[in-house]
Amino acid sequence: MRSVPTMSDSVLISAHKAGDRHAIENLMDRHHDPLMGFLVNRVGRDAEDLYQETWVRVSGRLDTYEDRGSFRAWLFQIARRLVIDHHRRAGARIRMVADPDDAVPSAVDSVKPDQAMDAAEVARVFQEVVDSMEPEMAQVVRWRLFDGISFKDIAERQGVPLNTALGRMHRGLNKIRVVLTENEMHEGRKP
Numbered sequence: 001m002r003s004v005p006t007m008s009d010s011v012l013i014s015a016h017k018a019g020d021r022h023a024i025e026n027l028m029d030r031h032h033d034p035l036m037g038f039l040v041n042r043v044g045r046d047a048e049d050l051y052q053e054t055w056v057r058v059s060g061r062l063d064t065y066e067d068r069g070s071f072r073a074w075l076f077q078i079a080r081r082l083v084i085d086h087h088r089r090a091g092a093r094i095r096m097v098a099d100p101d102d103a104v105p106s107a108v109d110s111v112k113p114d115q116a117m118d119a120a121e122v123a124r125v126f127q128e129v130v131d132s133m134e135p136e137m138a139q140v141v142r143w144r145l146f147d148g149i150s151f152k153d154i155a156e157r158q159g160v161p162l163n164t165a166l167g168r169m170h171r172g173l174n175k176i177r178v179v180l181t182e183n184e185m186h187e188g189r190k191p
Contacts, residue, residue: 009071037148054079141172
């Protein structure tokens with residue numbers, strides 16, 4: 001796990017303004033896990049890129065930052081704006097469309113609205129599956145999916161090799177996938 005100094009954000013910002021080049025690194029260490037968790041929950045695989053972009057923006061504005069509130073709130077506001085921009089860009093991308101004569105119906109096209117599980121049902125089933133897992137596996141799933149903690153940090157926290165943490169995540173996701181698929185098929189058979 002990362003070692004974060006006990007200095008307040010305000011002290012670190014003042015140190016940065018005074019020329020301490022390590023102060024920003026300490027801020028990054030302190031806010032890494034919550035910021036990555038926030039980003040992973042909103043953009044998935046693109047979280048690392050947005051994490052880096054957030055800190056590029058922060059470092060460019062830190063010299064003019066006025067300590068009128070919570071640094072973390074300001075940091076997350078920058079990250080939130082980047083997430084919004086990210087989704088706008090993703091929505092504006094041009095998508096290639098196949099010739100309609102060549103189109104093959106997908107599985108999504110064949111699912112009727114009354115057959116699909118709603119989000120609340122998926123969340124309920126997901127929580128039941130995680131609750132039924134062995135505690136170490138459930139913890140890996142929660143830390144990774146909800147808190148955005150790296151597998152290296154998870155392995156250190158659990159005192160296991162990295163491959164063990166990865167294996168627990170893999171088996172946990174497979175359990176979730178199997179149960180959700182079974183429930184989806186069961187829901188699809190309802191009259």
